[in-house]
Amino acid sequence: MKISIKNDDLKLTLRFPTGLILNRCTAGMVRKELEKEGIHLSRKQTVLFIKELKRYKKKHRDWNLVEISENDTNSVIIKI
Numbered sequence: 481m482k483i484s485i486k487n488d489d490l491k492l493t494l495r496f497p498t499g500l501i502l503n504r505c506t507a508g509m510v511r512k513e514l515e516k517e518g519i520h521l522s523r524k525q526t527v528l529f530i531k532e533l534k535r536y537k538k539k540h541r542d543w544n545l546v547e548i549s550e551n552d553t554n555s556v557i558i559k560i
Contacts, residue, residue, distance in 0.1 A: 484557045498537065498560060502530050533560060 481501045483494040507526040514521060537560045546558040
């Protein structure tokens with residue numbers, strides 16, 4: 481996973497191993513947070529979601545999970 485933040489004063493890039501971010505442990509944490517918001521998913525559904533994200537990443541290497549641009553100088557991009 482790569483997180484890029486750019487603005488007039490700052491240019492920051494953070495890299496994390498995808499296996500560290502997309503695993504069963506983090507899927508469980510996400511599931512618990514979603515339950516607090518009233519969204520109920522089974523363990524099987526969350527694990528399947530993580531597997532599909534990993535599969536999609538392999539097929540589409542330049543895919544941005546999140547891309548926010550305020551103008552030409554301010555942006556946040558999260559790639560898996």
